Amino acid sequence: MTASQINIADFVSPSTCATPSTEDLARWQRGVLERTARQAVVAQGVEMTFGSGAVSSTVLQGVNLEIPYGEIQLLMGPSGSGKTTLLSILAGILTPTAGQVHLLGQEITGMSKEALANFRLNNIGFIFQGFNLFPALTAAENVEVALRMKGIRGKVAKQEAQDLLRQVGLGDRLTFLPRDLSGGQKQRVAIARALAGNPRLIMADEPTASLDSHSGHTVIELLRDLAKESNRTVLMVTHDPRLVDVADRVTHLEDGILVS
């Protein structure tokens, strides 16, 4: 059992170990609530199986993970280890086959599709390896789209988009289309978009994988600064060893199991 796991045995008195009493269960529930309240992200016994019967494939097995507020957590592991699947589950995009996920003190695994979408909209910023910017929109417009989705419109949205792009060092690229930006600049636009509406969680999937060394370094520093200055919690899936230096915690995943 790892330190981050929450197990009912921790809350059960030795005398009643065999059969938990009502009091034990209540203590266990209080403990869960206290611990989830202290953590930005809590995953308990998360399992994910794709398909069914003979063709089923278990991608994640009994994953337990806690990420405190304001920390940068790296999730590393070889290809096919289940990193992206875990990230999708922790972001509320995929629903696990078993287990629970708490984000910012709220259990998201029981939420409806609409409630989950609303939760993501208000609390999570996303950064993708492929940037996923609208090619027909300028840098500022790509950020404005995210702001508009969060109910920020008109001149306020325009000003805020410009402020965010200046924050990531693209004040002079506001009207540039993605095709006119370098990979690093595109990723910085994506970061500005992720910061739109000031979310408390940032989920990043291989944010430096498509970038050269210099751009990658710029993005790494930017992510670290943004996390520390605004006390945001950042969960990054990456292969990039350069990111280890900026992370508060590093967890490895192998064959769907957290190994460290």
Place this chain on the structure above:
Amino acid sequence: MASIARKNLFEDIPRFLVAQAGIMFAVSLVTIQVGILDGFGRSTTRLIEQSDADLWVGAQEMLHLEVTLPIPLDRLLQARKVKGVQRAEALMNRTVVWLDSSDRIVPARVWGFNPEGQLFGQFKFVSGAIADVKQPYTFITDRSNLASLNLNQVNDVGRIVPFKAKLVGLTEYTQSMSSSASLFTSLENANAFGGGNSNSLNCVIQADQVQCLNPNGLAATALDQPQTPPRRLNPADPITYVLVKAEPGTDLQALKRDLEAALPGTRAHTKAEMTEITRTYWRERTGIGFILGLGATVGVVVGMVVVSQILYSSVSDHIKEFGTLKAMGASDWVIYRVITEQALWMAILGYIPSMALCLGLGVWTVAAKGIVILITPVTAIAILGVTVVMCVGSALFAIQKVTHVDPAIVFKA
């Protein structure tokens, strides 16, 4: 705020232009088909609608305006005696053969009316005047017929076989698309023109053989020879309709019954009934409504296919961006709105040039061919509605694709 829909649409200009060309084709096809159908319907009943008669009295066997049996002129005199009739005038319709200066024959239709009357002949004149047809062997016609009659201008002469006939006026909007060239003249001229086909071969039997002095009927009158003026009509001469203007306040249905009782072998129709009978005949019995309707349907189908393909490929190209929006927390409705807005832009940007094109085409076809592509405000609005429904309906395939997009695709590089 930037519109994702609009920007996506204009992102790839060549593809946008191809899409708009497809929509323009579809909208133009629908507009032209509907316009021709309406124009055709209107043109077949134009003479009825332009008349000032409340009732049209014709043979009871009448099929539609141009296909009926003759009634004697005496019915006109009888009609004038029926209570409730304020005015009655005769209208004569004859099928004739026009022979142009190149000896080319053209089927034509002569309409004889009283040039001093009030119930028929309220034409829009381009040149000449209605009184001009009081001269012997003269006629007026729609200017769109000039080419088919091989005439250039007023005062040109040709033949309504076997008579020489002089063009004395030109009108607008008097030619039916379903009919051969309509030539308007006085009752006396029409009677002469219409009767001129008979006995014109001047044949006799000699020694058991038929000998014709005028084997094709064309040599009866040379263009430079004077002609005997048409004779006055007598009560036994055949006419086609008696046009009736009722006294103010008269019950038209009662007057119809009175006229039918007083005029044996006739049936009276109100102007609206006459219009409906004629329009229905052409639309339904000839299948032209079905054919033009089929063309319009094909236009809608083509438009839907084009718009579907364009929207679907546009959505496919941007599926990751749409997935990103979903991952970020956008509801399906946000994405539906983007696609629907894109479809609406395509509809409007396809509709405006199409309608302009069709209106221009309509002006040209009327001037050059006398074919009316009738685009009324109601038709234009209806076609805008069809265009919007066509484009938005086509967006359903794209919406279907986005609905099933897995937001997890955003994590795949």
